Amino acid sequence: MRVRIPTPLRSYTGGDKVVDAAGGTVDEVLLDLDRQFPGLRFRVVDEQGRLRTHMKVFVAQESVRDLSTPVNGLEEITLMQALSGG
Amino acid sequence: MLLVGTRKGLWTLTPDAARHAWHVEGPQFLGHIVSHAVADPRDPDVILLGVSTGHLGPTVMRSTDRARTFVEASKPPAFTAGDPLERSLRTVFWLTPGHPDEPGCWYAGGSPQGLFRTEDAGDTWSPVNGWNDHENWALWAEWPAENTPDGSMLHSVIVDPRDANHLYLGLSGGGVFESTDGGNDWHPLNDGCEAEFLPTDDPSFGHDPHTVRMHPAMPDRLYQQNHCGIYRLDRPSTKWQRIGDNMPRDVGDIGFPIELHPRDPDTAWVFPMDGTDVWPRTSPDGRPAVYVTRDAGSTWARLDEGLPGRGWLTVKRQAMTVDDADPLGVFFGTTGGEVWGSPDEGASWTNLAAHLPEIYSVEWAPA
Numbered sequence: 001m002r003v004r005i006p007t008p009l010r011s012y013t014g015g016d017k018v019v020d021a022a023g024g025t026v027d028e029v030l031l032d033l034d035r036q037f038p039g040l041r042f043r044v045v046d047e048q049g050r051l052r053t054h055m056k057v058f059v060a061q062e063s064v065r066d067l068s069t070p071v072n073g074l075e076e077i078t079l080m081q082a083l084s085g086g
Numbered sequence: 087m088l089l090v091g092t093r094k095g096l097w098t099l100t101p102d103a104a105r106h107a108w109h110v111e112g113p114q115f116l117g118h119i120v121s122h123a124v125a126d127p128r129d130p131d132v133i134l135l136g137v138s139t140g141h142l143g144p145t146v147m148r149s150t151d152r153a154r155t156f157v158e159a160s161k162p163p164a165f166t167a168g169d170p171l172e173r174s175l176r177t178v179f180w181l182t183p184g185h186p187d188e189p190g191c192w193y194a195g196g197s198p199q200g201l202f203r204t205e206d207a208g209d210t211w212s213p214v215n216g217w218n219d220h221e222n223w224a225l226w227a228e229w230p231a232e233n234t235p236d237g238s239m240l241h242s243v244i245v246d247p248r249d250a251n252h253l254y255l256g257l258s259g260g261g262v263f264e265s266t267d268g269g270n271d272w273h274p275l276n277d278g279c280e281a282e283f284l285p286t287d288d289p290s291f292g293h294d295p296h297t298v299r300m301h302p303a304m305p306d307r308l309y310q311q312n313h314c315g316i317y318r319l320d321r322p323s324t325k326w327q328r329i330g331d332n333m334p335r336d337v338g339d340i341g342f343p344i345e346l347h348p349r350d351p352d353t354a355w356v357f358p359m360d361g362t363d364v365w366p367r368t369s370p371d372g373r374p375a376v377y378v379t380r381d382a383g384s385t386w387a388r389l390d391e392g393l394p395g396r397g398w399l400t401v402k403r404q405a406m407t408v409d410d411a412d413p414l415g416v417f418f419g420t421t422g423g424e425v426w427g428s429p430d431e432g433a434s435w436t437n438l439a440a441h442l443p444e445i446y447s448v449e450w451a452p453a
Contacts, residue, residue, distance in 0.1 A: 042164070054140060
């Protein structure tokens with residue numbers, strides 16, 4: 001599936017705005033992203049497995065914070081920084 | 087050169103041979119919060135940065151070519167996954183190079199008030215479990231309360247040059263603590279320090295040290311700029327003396343940084359800020375000055391030649407430093423984005439840079 005990458009994380013993806021990743025849940029997709037782009041996941045998810053306060057994940061246009069949210073059957077999810085962190 | 091960490095990136099200031107003209111370069115990591123930028127005295131090519139952004143988690147950036155290029159730590163500082171207190175690190179706030187006998191070792195202090203260690207010059211980091219998991223940690227660190235505007239910070243990690251296992255650290259919400267066994271066990275060291283904001287008289291912890299320094303040539307002597315004054319401790323005593331009582335009453339002894347002369351244990355500089363009323367933290371009476379003691383705190387002298395006659399300056403705890411010249415250069419950076427320097431131990435000051443973002447740290451990187 002496609003993952004849209006926000007500007008603060010594109011230093012990890014070589015500038016790519018959209019990358020491919022695999023996984024059945026948001027968490028699995030983030031782990032796959034971290035395999036491809038080492039260090040990316042810890043900037044988004046803390047050491048207790050929680051989505052960081054000022055980061056957002058959109059699944060089917062809904063903002064989700066539960067990383068176990070399933071993404072099967074979806075073509076794309078979006079990582080985004082929140083306005084609150086600006 | 088000076089390493090200037092700001093809320094929006096890293097700048098460097100490099101002097102000419104006479105240290106009169108300064109070349110300002112930057113930013114690197116534009117937009118990143120650079121809490122601390124520190125050079126390794128054991129290897130002048132190595133520089134570490136504690137960084138984060140408004141959105142992203144904290145990390146460490148490492149240079150092995152004197153700040154020309156940086157790479158990210160492959161395993162940044164972090165609390166332990168599954169931590170019973172569910173802590174997650176927000177900021178790598180403070181960096182201290184380790185003992186000369188342990189090249190590659192550094193300590194990092196964080197917010198929340200955790201302690202972390204690397205043994206490979208900053209590439210991979212581990213929690214110091216003896217501190218983070220100490221049975222008294224939550225009590226000493228007043229967890230989960232966070233007592234400073236950006237969260238409580240662990241700072242002023244000090245390694246005794248005589249003994250790599252002898253460590254001190256400061257908690258902005260908690261006080262000064264000491265370990266004599268490499269960080270496995272710790273005890274408070276706050277006797278004699280005021281804590282006017284606490285309800286109990288003479289508590290053993292809970293204090294708010296702003297910066298703690300050990301004299302490199304006289305490691306039994308420590309100085310402290312605390313929320314409640316300036317102190318000195320000469321070991322083996324365990325009771326701090328409030329040397330700030332000797333500051334002029336109309337200036338007071340509140341501030342964030344304190345810097346020591348590397349060769350003279352009796353000389354220290356502070357940047358007093360107004361701690362009265364609602365705690366403005368700006369130059370008392372709007373008249374900026376540095377103060378120096380040359381007799382271990384018995385007397386203090388005002389140093390303001392060249393500083394603005396009227397100004398409301400704030401200098402954060404890591405934003406003051408000295409170089410290694412003779413006479414010594416002294417420098418500070420303000421939250422208003424100005425860097426000021428003195429080539430003559432504070433007798434006179436000039437502005438070295440302006441219009442930078444809010445300055446968090448100013449540190450000297452030796453050649």
